């Protein structure tokens with residue numbers, strides 16, 4: 001390397017490599033989805049006309065995807081290397097290349113099924129790694145340029161040494177990030193593979209009960225598909241637990257400690273039930289709630305086998321990732337279907353939702369009950385424990401509060417003045433919904449019609465037909481549970497034990 005022209009290209013190439021490796025590593029560490037490069041390749045596949053895809057498959061056989069990822073990578077490498085000499089001319093030109101690449105990556109990642117804001121983090125990290133590495137590598141070159149003669153200056157020994165040390169550093173960072181990403185990715189892929197191959201006897205496909213869905217356009221389905229199910233957890237990266245490595249220990253205030261492996265668990269009698277679970281952080285009208293068909297093993301049976309001792313009132317659950325929650329013993333031993341779930345909507349639990357085993361307890365918020373990747377149940381006393389969210393100011397007890405939501409129309413929407421159909425959901429898990437009422441502009445509450453539900457542990461869809469004066473209106477909804485409790489209109493935020501108030505929306509009748 002006698003002239004610095006090659007060095008500028010090398011700077012672009014190395015910075016590009018480090019940025020790609022960093023984004024790949026972050027993508028694999030934080031999610032089970034693809035890294036940005038594969039996401040772009042998949043987007044290309046989706047956007048390519050079918051006939052062309054057919055041609056490619058004929059040409060490359062089952063390696064078509066590898067070839068495509070290869071092509072995308074080569075294009076990337078060229079563009080990234082080019083950022084080096086571009087930066088020599090003007091820094092913003094290199095930034096522009098990075099920005100465009102990151103944008104393409106963002107579109108590709110964002111268009112994937114089940115993508116979340118967390119997926120964008122990989123791109124952000126990659127973007128800033130590019131900038132930082134390019135700045136680091138080009139600084140000595142730029143200094144040499146400025147000190148040198150016009151034309152093609154040669155690099156002095158000092159500049160060359162600085163540049164080479166920095167180049168080595170950036171390459172090392174890239175390689176490390178790549179290796180870490182790959183190691184994590186292999187573990188993750190093994191878990192996904194194990195999950196795909198699982199056959200769970202006793203687990204049946206969901207059959208949505210007749211009449212559970214109201215017939216209103218744009219109404220979300222009564223059964224929430226796993227891909228649309230809200231996801232809440234503190235996991236920076238989702239635990240990758242292979243079924244063969246999973247163990248559950250039941251201990252504490254019990255007569256006999258029990259340790260179960262996955263085969264022991266799935267070999268037991270499988271219980272199946274519909275249940276709606278929700279997050280304590282769900283604001284009035286919010287979407288942190290979903291309804292699924294859960295299959296698993298009753299916790300009450302396991303606790304009876306272990307023999308719960310007198311004086312216990314809680315079970316401290318611990319996840320593979322160290323997260324904990326304290327659940328009232330009563331909710332795990334009474335007649336409700338509190339279970340160690342192995343399947344959701346008839347399929348093995350998705351990794352994001354706690355594969356291979358998670359807890360589901362109807363009637364309690366997730367933060368005190370729905371432990372994902374659960375590995376430990378300790379029978380204990382509330383007085384003797386604290387758990388992840390209770391240490392952070394949330395209540396020890398978290399029974400779900402009765403609530404209701406309007407889904408159609410949306411806030412700010414338009415509806416027909418005559419015979420408009422408004423619809424939504426209401427829930428009071430394990431007590432059941434008795435009545436839902438709708439209110440226009442603070443007038444009389446009028447009863448909505450309830451759809452059918454199989455039990456009191458699920459949400460209920462409701463629909464009401466309204467006749468409105470043309471113009472702007474305020475619609476409210478409230479529910480009453482089967483114990484006679486009317487949902488309060490008093491507005492309260494989610495901390496410390498769940499939000500209250502009536503979901504209220506503005507609509508225009510035309």
Ligand SMILES: Nc1nc2c(c(=O)[nH]1)N[C@H]1C(S)=C(S)[C@@H](COP(=O)(O)O)O[C@H]1N2
Pocket residue numbers: 229230231232233234235278279280319320321323352353354365366367370371372373
């Ligand atoms: N291991 C673990 N389990 C967890 C959590 C968590 O952060 N870590 N969050 C809980 C909370 S607050 C909720 S609301 C539910 C959400 O379950 P979901 O992501 O399957 O919808 O999981 C619960 N189980």
Ligand SMILES: [Mo]
Pocket residue numbers: 232278279280281365366367
């Ligand atoms: Mo939650």
